[in-house]
Amino acid sequence: MQMKTGVEQSVYAILILNMLPDKAVLPGEAISQQLGASPTYFQKLLRKLVSADLITSVPGVKGGFKLRKKPEDIRVYDIYLAIEGKQSLYSSSGVLHGMLDLEEENSCCLLTNLMEEAESSWKSVLKRETVASLYEEINESYPLKVQLLQEWIKEKMVL
Amino acid sequence: MQMKTGVEQSVYAILILNMLPDKAVLPGEAISQQLGASPTYFQKLLRKLVSADLITSVPGVKGGFKLRKKPEDIRVYDIYLAIEGKQSLYSSSGVLHGMLDLEEENSCCLLTNLMEEAESSWKSVLKRETVASLYEEINESYPLKVQLLQEWIKEKMVL
DNA sequence: ATAATAAGGATAATCATTATCCGCTTTAGT
DNA sequence: ACTAAAGCGGATAATGATTATCCTTATTAT
Structure with a gap:
């Protein structure tokens, strides 16, 4: 039982897109x-984020991706949901039914x-943090590295 | 990202063992x-539950399995832990490191x-419910079926 | 001694996740 | 209009974890 690595990648991808100037766009590659x-x-993965309207x-030729919403409006939970889907962590296999020989009704x-x-308790924690707050944290922890990333973005972005 | 079905089976297995008279034992098959x-x-799965001291x-020839602890002392979380292991739901793949080109230190x-x-929020819910409380619930919901299960147990148990 | 059971290792089958490939569509630049 | 760079979508392969089977050994009641 492990979260997909795609969730992690997606979160950081969105953090990068968050640093993109307005109107600019960044190629997926x-x-x-x-x-x-x-x-x-x-x-x-990016497709899933698009489908989820994030x-x-x-x-x-000058295409790419950019954020659809403001970073304050993207919760980590939204990204999790976009990648993992709405299927719940646990789904009963009907073992109890077999064990007690229950009727269909109940x-x-x-x-x-x-x-x-x-699960809803788990999700509620993921709903607390947004892309905006993540960006704040990362920027406070590694301002220099974020600066470098900014420059890289300016090189790679288009429009 | 799905919980193993083994967790569900284990929980119900333990519920069955909970209905076993003292000193009696039930074959795994x-x-x-x-x-x-x-x-x-x-x-x-039973081996894992044994290893976890549940x-x-x-x-x-007259062997089998029985509870090691009182049902009040077995939390759903203990069963979850025994089957799924202590590995956490999320483990970083170091994407952030690559993205920011961080040194090893930080x-x-x-x-x-x-x-x-x-995750700890999720786990805390699983820690709330015990085998004893589950048994209460099931017995209140399906007293008749539980009765039948009791009889089946008396047939199959040994010692 | 035999039979029934658990223990443990090796290995196979199944399934979800991750990854690649290819053909198609869209659009900027020439 | 043509080309090149990008996203889109489907088919399919590779990988890895989970589930399942098989076989051999150890333990114990009869």
Whole structure:
């Protein structure tokens, strides 16, 4: 039971896009290189972020990606959800049914309630932090490195 | 990102063992049949529960498994931990490092803190419920079915 | 001694995740 | 209009974790 690495990559990808000037756009390949991710698969991740309305894509020769929302309005949870999907961490396999030989009607499952509560507790923490607050943190911790990243972005961005 | 089905099976296995009279023991194969689980793989799960000191095993011709602790002292979390292991839900792949070209020293990772907090929030819910409370619930919901299960246990148990 | 059971290792089957490839569409620049 | 650079979407392969099976050994009641 491990979170997909795609979530981590997506969060940092969005942090990079957050540093992009307005109207500018960054090609997916540039981002994947900076993150050390597989370019082709990383494009699939970006697609999911687009589908989730977190970023927008511009096709064509000067195309690329940029944020769709303000960083304060993108929660880590949104990114998690975009990549992992809405499927819950636990899904009953009906073991209780077999064990007690239950009728179809009463399909309740002891564990399901508890697990749902646990999951929503987990999610609520992910909902607290936004891209804006992450960027603040990272900028306070490594202002110099962020500066360098800014310059790299200016090289690679288009428009 | 899905919890192993082994967690669900283990929880219900332990609920069955909880209904076992003192000194009695239940063969692993009987349990797996009742749960509709693969017998050989289910034995592996039982081994993990033994290693975690949640149940004890008795080898030999009248052998089987029984609870090691009182049901009030077995939390759902203990079972989860026994099966899933202590590995956390999120583990950083060092994407941030590559992105900012960080030195080894400052190996902190933005996301790791948040994810750890989320995970401990998730776990704290699993720590609330015990086998005893689960048994109460199930017995209140399906007293008749539990009765039937009791009888089945009396047939299958040994010692 | 035999039979039933757990223990443990090796290995296979299955499934989700990650990765690659290819053909298509869109658009800026010439 | 043509070309090149980018995103889009489908098919498919590679990888890795989970689940499942098999076989051999150890333990113990009869």
